[in-house]
Amino acid sequence: MRINTWFISSFLISIVVVIPILTVFSSFFEDTSNYFEILRETFFLEYIFNSLFLLFGVLILTFFLGVGSAYIVSFYEFPGANFFKWALILSFAVPPYIYAYSLFAFFENYGTAFTILKFLFGDGNYNQHIPKFSGMLGLILSVSFSLYAYVYILARSSFLYQSQNLIELGKNLGFSKFKCFYSIILPAARPAIIAGLSLVAMETLAEFGAVDFFSVNTLTTGIYNAWIAFDDLAFANRISFFLLLFIFILFLTENLSRKKAKYHLDSKGGFKKKEKNKLGGSKAFFAFSFCFALFFLSFLFPLSQMLYWTIKFPENLFDLNIIDLLINTLYLVSLSSLVLIIFALISNYGNRVSKKKILNVMSTLSISGYAIPGVILAIAFITFVAWFDENIIKALGFLSIKKVFIGSVLGLVIVYFIRFYSLAFNGIKSGYEKMNISVDESAYLLGYSKTKTFLNIHVPYLRNSLLFVIILVSLEIVRELPITLILRPFNFETFATTAYISASEDLLEAAAVPSLCLIIIASFFILLTSKYILREGNE
Amino acid sequence: MKKITNLALIISLFVSTFAIAAEVNIFNARHYKADAELYGKFTAKTGIKVNLINGKSGALEKRIIEEGADSSADLYITADAGRCGAMDSKGALQSGLTSASIKSAVPKTFRTNKWVGIAKRARIIYYSPERVTGAELSGMTYEGLADPKWKGRLVIRKSSNIYNKSLVASLIANNGKKAAAAWAEGVVANMARTPEGNDRAQIMAVAAGEADIAVANTYYLALMLSGKKGPEQQEAAGKVKAFFPNQNDRGTHMNVSCAALVKGAPNKANAIALVEYLLTPEAQEHFTNNTFEFPMIDGVSPSPLVVNNLGLDFKQDMKTKLASYGKKQAAAVEIMTAARWK
Amino acid sequence: MSNFFEIKNTTFRISDSDKVRNVSFSIEQEGDIVCLLGPSGIGKTTILRSIAGLEKISEGQITLKGKTLSSKDTHIDPEHRKIALSFQENSLFPHYTVEKNINLSARDNDRGNININEIIKILNLENILNHYPHQISAGEAQRASLARSLNSNPDLLLLDEPLSNVDQSFKEEIQVKLKQILKKLKITTIIVTHDSYEAFYLGDKCGVILDKELKQFDDPYNVYHFPNSEKVVKFLNRGVLIPAKVTSPKSLENDDLGVITGNFVNPVPIGTNVKLLLQPEDLQHDDKSNLKFDVIDKKFRGTSFIYTLKTNTNNLLPVFVHSHHVHQHDINDKFGIRKPIHIEHIVCF
Structure with a gap:
């Protein structure tokens, strides 16, 4: 009978996670009002076009940055190689919206670039000659530099595990280095690279802060606008439906590729510490420059911009109650990771001990929460709670439960839970998968x-998987913006919301201090996890 | 028993406690540091605690509406009359801002029973004195922005911006939808670049030579001149001049930061008290000196920066009711979209 | 007295479509060893898993020490059965060392006679005690897992192909030691294997599972000498079946070999056409005999050669010849067979 207890608890967990997804779909077939019908059609095309443009821009850029750097770092030895190995994942500490603030502020008229030029060369009308990174171009750059590390990490681990034989075979066949890379190394790493790119794609489509900052209308902001500005839930759901369809395809791609990638990783005995090629002279310089440029652009640049502002406008430093923000952030982080870990463990175990198919389907569905943009989740959650409260709780004569869920830490934790459940679930699952069922x-x-x-x-x-998951979840929550923004309680701010709100009120320089704190905390989490992310042995 | 205690402990971890003390809950879409200081003063004076939830107006409005009658929101404070109007038309507000002190402080044009303007701003034209002659500007109106002589010389924000929605709504109210639609097409044809950036970016585009005229709100120039944005922007602000349009007819387009009374507000009396406080000379002076807006009430002078650089004695449009911004908002969006105003 | 362990008319479910039906056998005395033989994929593992309680059964009954473990309505959870199962694949706890793994039993060693150090020594595990499971070979993992099972002091020990990954050179040595331990500790054991020699050596009783049923369950000697069906003969690869006609209560006749005398294991009516089991040792080599056949194959098996002869009616006959035998034959040579032919136990179908 105990199996049933486990079964039921994992089933319930899955249900909680699936509800908002179903909420989005359930109203898909509702009629949209005729009001603005044609107008919306034009918007709709724009949303799709922008989303696709953004998506492909980001994918191309992250592919080159991620695979390029992973290749250099995994196959060659050059000055700084060991440093860049982990330094390149620090870019995760800079969420796309903070990158966007930096990028915009640096290049705007009379911005930081102007100041630097003026400092170096004296007065002059430099503004016309400074390139402007705003709109779509700025957005693509911000998202790419912030997310390329997904591709980097997965490609690198695939490169590391590639069997030496394969490469030796290429050399035997007389392939040039480029040919070796192009026809042996790259195809062998393809599943890992596709998995990385799919993650990038999902995050890109879900991106809210940077997209909103550059006011580019994508499907995600389109949903937000339709919901908020036009009050048209049905239309918003219709867009959501398309977005989710899109994401679902990516999600499947990622899942399938990951399986293949894992197959690749697990092949025993293939792992042999590869002799790295030692680079010298101009080649070493090139490798160093590429990695340094990437590290600089993805991490040092936004960090310095924020640091520069903090120093230039020090009053913002004193205006901000950093301790409160830190406590709030840590409070959310610890509570959410605790809840996530416990439930993901139970659910994983339930899946393991009960061989019921339905549970498998449910957990596959429930981990799709990660693919759904935070904005949609938050709004779907509010809609669901409001509906549930009106139609069930009140109908039964109970007091309203809205306040318990909307604008409370509980609601926030629930939605974080839905959004990051897959992270926790999969993190634990991958640990579990290494353990034969016969062990149980x-x-x-x-x-x-x-x-x-x-x-x-x-x-x-x-234990190790759990630790890794906790830190990963913490990192996500520290960076998380839209859910926190929409659902947080009164007088409750985090670094992310403070930065966003200052930035949206044209107070970019005031966004610097919270952004800086966020980057520092996130970097700290990344350094803690880097050991796991970058592990090289056959552990 | 122990279980119940544990449960209570766990629940208390999640659910923020709602103090029963005198308080007022503000859904705040205006995030000036100065506002927070002002609320602090109010609490010190009255003992009423001010709870803030900051956010962008859209999300806040949505939350108020979804929470419906159970919303904890008392006041919704935002920086555009169009937003208050839109909330009203969605039935999310209630009347009650009708006390004598409010009525006497705020002219009828700038308030309804449900929402009240708390500080004024004008949406005006900025120009480069180097590239725009006095003759070109003479008698300039909003309508004149569509004049082909400005082709390739004008910068203005995106159509999704609420200030623009309200400006166009006022043009619809005054000239009719058809004329406004033609006007929007003219404006789009005159644009020097695809709309991007905030109001300050428009002013800086003129300073940097990207365009000759820009449409932006009054307080931005003062903000730049104040040096709060750094010496570079202070310098840039010196390169542009302000011009108040429509001085010969209805007057310059005015807008307000407004406070709206939310339907079902649990602390209605406290909310009204706060609005009344915001309209006192003390609070109004605080606004003018920090946010560089125009005061809502008579007897308070705008910041010297505003007075010296923008001038004070311009004709305000007192004819167009601000309530119309909300009512004509949908039409304004439709017109701008049809004109392919990005 | 009732049997120590018994399976009665039980159906084991391999998959939805595949079942091993109507299995019955028993272990009368504590300490006996039973080997289940059969080709791979036939469901031997499923039977072990069901006995251990990892799978449920839908028909029949499994009892241990007079207590019903599984039946249509009963199912005692594996943790409450005191049955140890050593899996074929590595099932060591990956995060514990071999030593910790071996000592991880949650049960008390109430028998008190298990000396784990001795087991470790016998199974040659001393050098890997501090290793983690991923650092050892598959054979080592199997032995470690065996040690863990032994150390858990089960009422019944189930071993699934316990030595399949153990090196051939080491295998016989381990088989001997394993049998010694099991006998010494009086641990009742069911061993699943596809290796008939292993089964014949280790088992007090052997079961042969073929075609989704238990074909034969008997002493190893009987299974070897008196296979009860053609299938068992073929599976054990015991010899060939040649057509013959029963001519008297003590003889048969075959077209190629003529009269064959011997004792029928089961009486057959005179005049019946049967298939006679002819094993390599049944025929003797005799160059002087005029019953000669062509040699078509010759296998060197160390102590002996096995010649394959082709008869006039195209039957193939195996014949054992001691390898010290001076006179060797090559392929296509003629090979004489001593007459008269006498077979001690006549097995025919």
Whole structure:
């Protein structure tokens, strides 16, 4: 009977996560009002076009940046190679919206670039000669520099695990270096690269802060606008439907590629520490320059811009109650990771012990929460709670529950939960997958009950995975913007919301301090995880 | 028993406690540092705690509407009359801002029973004195922005911007939808670049030579001149001049920051008290000196920066009711979209 | 007295469409070893898993020490059965060392007679005690897992192909030691294997599972000498079946070999046409005999050669010849067979 308890709890967890997704779909077939019908059609095309343009721009750029840097770092030895190996993932600490603030502020008329030129060369009308990175171009750059590390990490680990034989085979066949890369290394790493690009694609389509800052209308902001400005839930859902369809395809691609990538990783015995090619002279200089430029542009540049502003407008530093923001941020982070970890563990274990198909389907569905933009989730959550409250709670004669869920930490944690559940679930799952099911059975046969197996065998085994998941989730929550923005309680700000609100009120320089704090905290989390992300052995 | 205590402890971790003390809940879409200071003064004076939830207007409005009668919101404070009007038309507001002190402080044009202007701004034209002659500007109106002589010389924000929506709404109210539609097409034809950036970016585009005239709100120039945005922008602001359009007819397009009374407000009396406080000379002076807006009430002078650089004695449009901004908003959006105003 | 362990008319479910039906066998005494033989994929593992309680059964009954473990309505969870199962694949806890793995039983060693150090020594595990499972070979993992199972002091020990990954050179040595331990500790054991020699050596009883059923369950000697069906003969690769006609209660006749005498294991009416099991050791080599056939194949098996002869009616006959035998034959040579032919136990179908 205990199996049923596990089954039911994992089933319930999946249900909670699936609800908002169903909410979005449920109203898809509602009629949209005729009001603005034609107008919306034109918007709709624009949304799609912009989303696609952004998506492809970002994919191309992240592909070159991510694969290029991963290749150089994994196959060659040059001054700084060991530093860049982990320094390149620091870009994760800069969310696209903060990158966008930096990019815009640096290049705007009378911006930081102007100041630098004036400082160097004296007065002059430099504005016309400074390139302007706003709109779509700025957006593509911001998102790419912030997200390329997904591709970098996955491509790098695939490169590292590539069997030496393969490359030696290429050399045997007399391939040139380029040919070796192009026809052996790259195809072998393809599943990993596609998995990385799919993640980038999902994040890009879900991006809110930067898109909003550059006021480019994508499907995601389109949904937000339709919901908010036109009050047209049905139309918003219709766009959501298309977006989700789009994302679902990416999601499947990612899942499939990941499976292949894993197959690739697991092939035992293929791993042999590769001798890296030592580069010298101009080649070493080129490799160094490429990595340094990438590190500079993706991390140092936004960091310095924020630092520069903090120093230039120090009054913002004192106006901000950093301690409060820090406490709020850490409070959210610890509460959410705790909830996520516990439920993801239970659900994973439920999946493991009960072989029911429905559970598998449910958990596949429920991890799609990550693919759904935070904006949509937050709004769907409010809509659902309002509907539930009006139609069920009040109908039963109870007091309204809206306040319990909307504008409370509870609501916030629930939606974070939905959004990041897949992160936690998959993180634990990948740990679990390495453990044969016969391990569990052995434990039972040795006299361990299911609960005892879970607590005494699984949890200790998953310790590292759990730690990794906690830090990953923390990193996401520190950077998270739209959900926090929409659902947070009174007098409750985080670094992300403070930065966003200052920026949206044309107070970019006031956004610098919270942005800087955010980057520092996120960097700290990244450094903590880098050991896991970049591990090289066959652990 | 122990279980119940644990449960209560866990729940208390999630649910923020709602103090029953005297308080007022503001959904705030105006995020000036100065505002927070002002609320602090109000609390010190009255003992009423001010709870803030900051956010962008759209999201805040949505939340108020979704929460419906159970919303904890008392006041919605935002920087455009068009938004208050739109909230009103969605039935999210209630009347109650009818006390004598409010009525006497705020002219009828700038208030309804449900929302009240708390500070004024004008949307005006900025020009480069080097490239625009006095003759060109003479008798300039908003309508004149569509004149082909400005072809390739004009910068203005995107059509999604609420200030533009309200400006166009006022043109529809005055000239009719058809004329406004033709005007919007003319304006789009005159644009020096695809709209981008905020109001300040438009002013800087003129300073940088990208365009000759720009449409932006009054307080931005003062903000730049104040040096709060750094010496470079201070210098840039010196390169542009302000011009108040439509001085010979209805007057310059005015807008307000407004406070709206939310339907079902749990602390209605406190909300009204706060609005009344915001209209006192003390609060109004605070606004003018920090946000560089125009005061809502008589007897308070705008910031010297505004007075010296923008001038004070311009004719305000007192004829067009600000309530019309909300009512004509949909039409304004339609017109701008049809004109392919990005 | 009831049997120590018993399976009665039980159906084991391999998959939705595949089942092993109507299996019955019992282990009378504690400490006996039973080997289940059969080709791979036939469901031997499923039977072990069902006995261990990892799978449920829909028909029949499994009892241990007089207590019903599984039946249509009963299912005792594996953790409450005191049955150990050593899996074929690596099932060691990956995050614990081999030593910790071996000592991880949640049960008390109430028998008190298990000396784990001895087991470790016998199974040659001393050098890998501090290794983690991913650092050891598959054979080592199997032995470690065996040690863990032994150490958990089960009432019934189930071993699934326990030595499949153990090196051939080491295998016989381990088989001997394994049997010694099991016997010494009096651990009742069911071993699943596809290796008939392993089964014959280790088992007190052997079961042969073929075609989704338990074909034969008997002493190894009987299974070897008196296979009860053609399928078992073929599976054990015991010899060939040649057509013959029963001519008397003590003889048959074959077209190629003529009269064959011997004792029928089961009486057959005179005049019946049967298939006679002819094993390599049944025929003797005799150059002087005039019953000669062509050699078509010759296998060197160390102590002996196995010649394959082709008869006039195109039957193939295997014949054992000791390898010290001076006179060797090559392919296409003529090969004489001693007459008269006498087979101690006549097995025919």
